[in-house]
Amino acid sequence: MAIIDWMREWLLEGGGRDPIAIVISAFALFFAGISSFVTIRNKAREDRRTVRTLFNSVAERIIDIQAKNDEAWVELQKSGDQLTYNLRLKANNSQLGTFARRMGDLLEELGREVSATDHSLLATAFTASRDPAAERHWTKAVSLAKTDAEKIAYIEGYAAFLYQVGRIESGRAQYDEALRLGAASGDYKESVAGRIWHLRAVQEYNAGLIEEMEASFARAEEAYCRIGNAPIRNIGLQSVAQQRDSLRKASGSSQPPITATPGV
Incomplete structure (x- = not known):
């Protein structure tokens, strides 16, 4: 013009x-x-x-x-x-x-x-x-996620980073947020919850918090026990048992196996 x-x-x-x-x-x-x-x-x-x-x-x-x-x-x-x-x-x-x-x-x-x-x-x-720049990219990934499943996966990664740098309570808060999102996963919510508690247990172990590790593994078992599909339920329970036994051995823990009643 x-x-x-x-x-x-x-x-x-x-x-x-x-x-x-x-x-x-x-x-x-x-x-x-x-x-x-x-x-x-x-x-x-x-x-x-x-x-x-x-x-x-x-x-x-x-x-x-x-x-x-x-x-x-x-x-x-x-x-x-x-x-x-x-x-x-x-x-x-x-x-x-x-x-x-x-x-x-x-x-x-x-x-x-x-x-x-x-x-x-x-x-x-x-x-x-162990670069602090990880936090900025985790939060960006979470904000750009297009589905709850994608967001949960990124939150799990962010939580692991927070544990790594010693921000335990912040990491737990992220796992809680992942559980909240996972509760809307329909038939898969127990499988999602089991995985989240399992991952949290590993991070508790990495932080040297053995009692908290045991408690998180117990919650993972409880979630997996509520799964109606037997093969999926058994895979989840087996993965928890193997990982827990391995970490107990590595930490020198002699705590007895933790059991969970199906349907709890």
Whole structure:
């Protein structure tokens, strides 16, 4: 509109001797501006595609390293070689920290294109490397989650981070929030509750709170016992029993097995 107004004023005031030439020049200038805008926009899009490609590449490296941590854990269960496990974990988590920082830089460039999954992956890497930046990405992942199931998963990760940094009560509050959301899961609510209490038990153990660990495992058992589907119920109860026995052995606890009555 500014160009058109300028053209009208120029013509009415006799500012040019060749109105046709003026009009042609004005439109040439106008379309040159559009062309420049399109070029800049396309360049920006290309740059963003490049950043996204780099972001995805770094994300793949983080996933690979996390898989190595999982493999190391499986080997530990077989061999019991805690020293080797700790060394592998330390080396892997050092790499995670490096890649997480790189991924964080790329994430800032992507801005609004970043999803909850992107934030959760970055938060997981920062958590493993004990970087405080994990909290910002956990909370962002939770806020961007599209479903309650997705939100519960991110809250569980956030709670684990809070336990890791010694904010036990805040971590418990997050698990309580996950339980509240899980209560609306219909037929799956007991399975969800069992998993949440199970995860909380592990974090209580990591914090050195053995009595609280036992209490959380008991709540997990109670939830699993309320599941009507026998195969799913048995899988849940078996996972609790195995994990609890393993952690009791590691902590030197000699407490008797905790039982739960079905239907409680």
